[in-house]
Amino acid sequence: MTKIAVEIAGIKMKNPVLAASGCYGFGREYNQLYDISRLGGIMTKGTTLEPKLGNPTPRLAETPAGMLNSIGLQNPGVDKVILEEIPWLRTFDVACIVNISGYSIEEFEIIAERLDGVSGVDGLEVNISCPNVKGGGMAFGTDPHTAALVVKRVKAKTKLPLIVKLSPNVTAITEIAKAVENAGADAVSLINTLLGMVIDIKQRKPILANTMGGLSGPAVKPIAVRMVYQVYTAVEIPIIGMGGITTFEDAVEFMLAGASAVAIGAGNFTDPFAPLKVIDGLEKWLEQEGIKDVREIIGGCK
Amino acid sequence: MVVSIKASILENKKILPDFYRLKIAVPQISKTAVPGQFVMIKTSSTLDPLLRRPISLHRINRDVGTIELVYQVLGKGTILLSEMVQGELEVMGPLGNGFSWQQSFKRTAIVGGGCGIAPLLTLAEHLIGNGQEVHVLLGAQNKEKLLNEADFKELGCKVLVATDNGSSGRKGFVTEILEELISTTNLDQVYCCGPLPMTNGVIKLTKSKMIPCQVSLEERMACGIGACLGCVCQVRNEDGTIGYKRVCHEGPVFNASELIFEKD
Known part of the structure; x- marks a missing residue:
């Protein structure tokens, strides 16, 4: 019997496959199609202190083997998430990691404080890398000092494990990873989306109302794998790898690069059953390879 | 209930220069679908295009377990879809909130423009089945892009047409016909699907005349x-x-x- 359970920053997961933040809401929609407790974990929609309307439309633009989004963190705010989403999600046997996003360090602190001790929340994913909001978002994640400061201050407000979501829109992701590790991060997740742009040549203007957006999907996968590989050599804390995963082979690739678990984002849109296929495929592959425990392949790239 | 499954292609046929009609066998969807809902169709076995295409239901054939979709070939996804002539494709649905009506409705109008006409045929079928007098106002750039005129007539709807160049029906906008219809006829409800300028015009008109309007x-x-x-x-x-x-x-x-x- 092959073991596929993993534990990241003290969060136990029955398998190493999660739903990535922003692509999966709080799980309600996909639960119409399959039991979401099949997953190792769910990283919720980015949650802010106040309710956010998000950006004007169009918010989506398709690109070769990828897509740009500029949702702008539309969410009901942390209080409503605690009141309406977490109690529902808690009824499922699946790790619940709440993605939190602040427009200031103080906001990050308040959100973390409110979620601390909330039953059903297993960890926080600290989003210092959203490319689609002004005054914050990605700005926190592109400077090692600011990134470390956010982590340190949030850490002081909660006992929950902190997974820090890193931005790929930096020159040296290892510097940011090391900075947040030193500041107390329990794990890192990467990559968030890459800042991109698509122009409609007929109208000679950007397709996205917000001009730029975050690129995700298989188009970004080699960049994500490279960054996981680099970060694995730079830090001791576990990595949740993501960026363009659609198959179990992709998941294996990320784990060989150094990820302890993987998350599926845009892949859900191509095939809503993608996470289940990745879990099943991974398990079969491990059996075929004669590997007894999925953890053996982490960082196994020669 | 939403399902995501493989469905057999029964027909995928060009019906106008830019439009195709796709018929698939998917009883799991046709048994619960209502007019105005849509499905997401995977148009490629590769990862490019990445996203499924949302296409509204053109006909729901509950008795034989099929649905029909009419789509306009506009880009990579719909070109690939138009090339699928047999085999299976992946479809998710039925999705979204559909049109609604009341038993008490006596007279309604359906306003459609361009490929927005496609989801209105199944609506008309249901409204006629409910015993209503259904006025159908169709707009298109020209005769070659006008969908389903004969199908609506066959159902027993009162059909009026406007085209930009006058190649079919009146030369002008469908909103002009709606304005005239409203002035002579008491409508319980207007239903609308089409390009934004048309939709905008229909909304303004119905609002000013206090007629309830549903828009897709x-x-x-x-x-x-x-x-x-x-x-x-x-x-x-x-x-x-x-x-x-x-x-x-x-x-x-x-x-x-x-x-x-x-x-x-």
Whole structure:
């Protein structure tokens, strides 16, 4: 019997496959199609202190083997998430990691404080890398000092494990990873989306109302794998790898690069059953390879 | 209940220069689907294009377990779809909130423009089946792009047409015909699906005449089931504040009274 359970920053997961933040809401929609407790974990929609309307439309633009989004963190705010989403999600046997996003360090602190001790929340994913909001978002994640400061201050407000979501829109992701590790991060997740742009040549203007957006999907996968590989050599804390995963082979690739678990984002849109296929495929592959425990392949790239 | 399954292609046929009609066997969807709902279709076995295409239901053939979709070939995804002539394709649905009507309705009008006409045929079928007098006003650029005129007539609808160049029906806009119809006929409800300028015109007109209007909207979609928040539209909430609703989930059919358009 092959073991596929993993534990990241003290969060136990029955398998190493999660739903990535922003692509999966709080799980309600996909639960119409399959039991979401099949997953190792769910990283919720980015949650802010106040309710956010998000950006004007169009918010989506398709690109070769990828897509740009500029949702702008539309969410009901942390209080409503605690009141309406977490109690529902808690009824499922699946790790619940709440993605939190602040427009200031103080906001990050308040959100973390409110979620601390909330039953059903297993960890926080600290989003210092959203490319689609002004005054914050990605700005926190592109400077090692600011990134470390956010982590340190949030850490002081909660006992929950902190997974820090890193931005790929930096020159040296290892510097940011090391900075947040030193500041107390329990794990890192990467990559968030890459800042991109698509122009409609007929109208000679950007397709996205917000001009730029975050690129995700298989188009970004080699960049994500490279960054996981680099970060694995730079830090001791576990990595949740993501960026363009659609198959179990992709998941294996990320784990060989150094990820302890993987998350599926845009892949859900191509095939809503993608996470289940990745879990099943991974398990079969491990059996075929004669590997007894999925953890053996982490960082196994020669 | 939403399902995501493989469905056999029964027909995928060009019906007008830019339009195809796709018929698939999918009883799991046809048994619960209502007019105005849509499906997400995977158009490629590769990862490019990445996203499924939202296409509204053109006909729901519950008795034989099939659905029909009419789509316009516009880009990579729909070109690939038009090339699928046999075998299976992956489809998710039925999705979204459809059109609604009441038993008490006596007379209704359906206003459609361009490929927005496609989802209105199944609506007309249901309204006629409900014993209503159904006026159908169709708009298109020209005769070659005018969908389903004969199909609506066959159902027993009263059909009027407007084209931009006058190649079929009146030369002008479908909203002009609607204005005349409203002045002579008492309508319980107007249903609308088409390009934004047309939709906008229909909403303004029905609002000024105090006629309830349901509008089906189109938006770029990624997940199609309400998770990604990519396809929202602006609405006025009950408390007067402005918010966003998901075209794929609370829509694609909305009451016109809650929608906020740029030109309001």
